[in-house]
Amino acid sequence: MKKTIVLALALSMALAVAGCAKTGEPAATAASEAVSTTAETAQEESTPAAAVEETTTVAETVTTDSADAAAGVMTYEEYMAADLDSQVVIETYVQAKQSWWEDKATVYSQDKDGAYFLYNMACSEEDYERLVPGTKIRVTGYKSEWSGEIELMDATFEFVEGDEFIADALDVTDMLGTDGLIDHQNQFVTFKGMTVEAAGQDADGNDVAYLYNWDGSGTEGDDLYFNVSYNGETYTFTVESYLCDKTTDVYKAVQSLEIGQTVDMEGFLYWYEGVNPHITSLTVVK
Structure with a gap:
């Protein structure tokens, strides 16, 4: 029906041109434009609307030389001085990834001045794969505290082009x-020459060097807890299973510990009711 109307209109305009032949080219041009416009309108009306495709939201990438984008970014000192529950903006570098679940990631990060624990940060699975050690990101979220651990929660982030840092x-x-130890909270640290102590007892009442979960209630694959001493004081260290699962060298090394051994370790200076490092490597030195 729409095509018939278009043809009729075109014929009418052509007759109008013939009747106005003495007026010259402008009338012919106007008729031609009118026919073209009418045809285009009809074509648009008869064309089905394009289907809208769903897209996955991913973090943007910004450049380091953008003054507007960098406005409001805090130094580590400013971040630590900020009130709890206040909004903060930082730039930091990924050091390790703990976990990803339902578009939320937990990440250990650090810059040259200090470290940040990014807890349940909004993150697509695609972006999580891009969060490799050394990657620079800008994070906006809220400063929080849980049992002494300062962390950044309810955060979003964007990738920042530029240098890397490990x-x-x-x-x-x-x-x-x-x-002074807490001043280095969440940083990548090392401990040397520490002595393995009893972490608890097994079902037979024998001392053991480690426990699955803090109270021994777990099984292989859960977090490992073990005690080490230095200068007469004993501390509890952890292998966080989301960070280093049972297939990793450090998990197996802790499972092989013996009370009285001397060990060197590396990990992140996590805090829970006091120092509770998340260990990523362990070497028995004697």
């Missing part, structure tokens, strides 16, 4: 038991 392990062995 932190060297800071030796904090001699800081154990001091007030």
